[in-house]
Amino acid sequence: MENSLVAVLTLVLCLFASQICAQFAVTLTGNSNHRPRPPDVTLCAQLIQSAGYHCSEHKVQTKDGYLLALQRVSSRTGYIKEQRGPPVLLQHGLFLAGDVWFLDSPEQSLGFILADHDFDVWVGNVRGTRWSRGHISLSDKDKDFWDWSWQELAMYDLTDMISYINSITNTKIFVVGHSQGTIMSLAAFTQPNIEEMVEAAALLCPISYLEHITAPFVLRMVNMHLDQMILAMGIHQLNLRSDWGVNLLDSVCDGHVDCNDLLTSITGENCCFNNSRVDFYLEYEPHPSSSRNLRHLFQMIRKGTFSKYDYGFFKNLKLYGQSKPPVFDLGRIPDSLSLLMAYGGNDDLADVMDVQHTLKELRSKPELLYLENYGHIDFILGVDAKKDLYDHIIKFFRSRGKSSSF
Numbered sequence: 001m002e003n004s005l006v007a008v009l010t011l012v013l014c015l016f017a018s019q020i021c022a023q024f025a026v027t028l029t030g031n032s033n034h035r036p037r038p039p040d041v042t043l044c045a046q047l048i049q050s051a052g053y054h055c056s057e058h059k060v061q062t063k064d065g066y067l068l069a070l071q072r073v074s075s076r077t078g079y080i081k082e083q084r085g086p087p088v089l090l091q092h093g094l095f096l097a098g099d100v101w102f103l104d105s106p107e108q109s110l111g112f113i114l115a116d117h118d119f120d121v122w123v124g125n126v127r128g129t130r131w132s133r134g135h136i137s138l139s140d141k142d143k144d145f146w147d148w149s150w151q152e153l154a155m156y157d158l159t160d161m162i163s164y165i166n167s168i169t170n171t172k173i174f175v176v177g178h179s180q181g182t183i184m185s186l187a188a189f190t191q192p193n194i195e196e197m198v199e200a201a202a203l204l205c206p207i208s209y210l211e212h213i214t215a216p217f218v219l220r221m222v223n224m225h226l227d228q229m230i231l232a233m234g235i236h237q238l239n240l241r242s243d244w245g246v247n248l249l250d251s252v253c254d255g256h257v258d259c260n261d262l263l264t265s266i267t268g269e270n271c272c273f274n275n276s277r278v279d280f281y282l283e284y285e286p287h288p289s290s291s292r293n294l295r296h297l298f299q300m301i302r303k304g305t306f307s308k309y310d311y312g313f314f315k316n317l318k319l320y321g322q323s324k325p326p327v328f329d330l331g332r333i334p335d336s337l338s339l340l341m342a343y344g345g346n347d348d349l350a351d352v353m354d355v356q357h358t359l360k361e362l363r364s365k366p367e368l369l370y371l372e373n374y375g376h377i378d379f380i381l382g383v384d385a386k387k388d389l390y391d392h393i394i395k396f397f398r399s400r401g402k403s404s405s406f
């Protein structure tokens with residue numbers, strides 16, 4: 001019983017970054033000697049400047065006191081030009097961080113490609129990831145530091161990063177979100193006056209509803225209420241690199257689950273992932289998230305709603321003035337905020353049926369890009385993503401951009 005619990009628990013953790021996570025499990029079983037990173041190393045120094053791009057580190061303080069690292073990237077020539085192109089903010093998904101947009105070659109990685117096309121690239125890193133672990137009064141050892149879900153990531157982290165970029169550039173910005181980054185974007189875009197700050201957004205693996213996840217493993221975990229168990233166990237930070245996380249991964253690969261099949265059994269197949277680069281990816285991913293965030297995601301799967309966090313009857317009444325958490329009304333996203341939605345036929349997390357549901361509730365008609373053979377990770381790490389996807393994003397943004405210098 002205990003072993004199967006641990007196995008299922010690990011699968012939960014692997015839910016949204018499963019290819020990486022599966023490989024991580026395999027790697028760590030053979031070699032648990034992972035290196036901690038010195039705290040003063042920045043993302044700019046680590047991955048971006050070394051590739052010859054100009055990069056500066058910015059710090060954004062959220063309304064609830066978190067200190068987020070935001071990087072501003074441009075190509076060497078882009079930096080020399082007087083005028084930069086329009087700003088674009090890249091918002092990563094669950095268990096990932098801003099580094100994920102720069103993990104392949106400059107010809108393959110969206111972050112570099114946008115900079116090479118003269119965009120003023122800004123890289124978001126949500127609270128709790130390795131690059132954004134500061135707070136004005138809390139330490140990341142405090143359990144209160146981890147008391148948030150994607151709702152706070154949308155209303156504080158994303159919204160405050162967007163305001164910050166606006167204040168520096170004086171221009172409406174473009175947003176690119178992947179996976180949980182699209183949940184955050186769609187929730188944030190329902191706020192009043194958002195069209196004064198955001199011109200358009202490209203949503204990769206777009207998620208607002210999670211009702212049609214079909215993977216049996218995921219459903220089983222949800223039905224077992226593993227999210228509640230983790231919280232009841234007093235675990236607030238979900239960190240796969242901690243001893244706790246490593247032990248979990250060790251035991252899951254110890255005869256209980258075939259780790260090589262983990263990916264396919266949860267997300268379906270990623271067509272275009274470069275397996276020989278996994279060791280390098282693992283120097284950066286996965287990043288921590290919070291147990292409460294996992295719980296919020298599981299609430300979405302259970303209830304089929306796109307709502308605020310459900311605290312239970314009484315606390316909902318107290319906090320929201322109603323017994324059920326308020327929904328995010330996609331109909332409030334302004335028509336003038338153009339959307340490109342790119343989704344994959346093999347993506348079992350952003351299910352096609354749930355994407356249709358999202359489309360039905362939006363006022364505008366987003367541009368759609370359906371990539372039949374794409375799984376959840378191909379959208380950021382696929383070897384042919386430039387031709388399949390990124391070229392479309394650039395064309396879409398250029399057709400929306402008002403800046404004539406561009």
Ligand SMILES: *[C@@H]1O[C@H](CO)[C@@H](O)[C@H](O)[C@H]1NC(C)=O
Binds near residue numbers: 274277
């Ligand atoms: C896959 O990664 C290896 C190792 O970095 C690299 O040499 C190779 O060119 C990559 N393949 C593709 C198709 O990008």
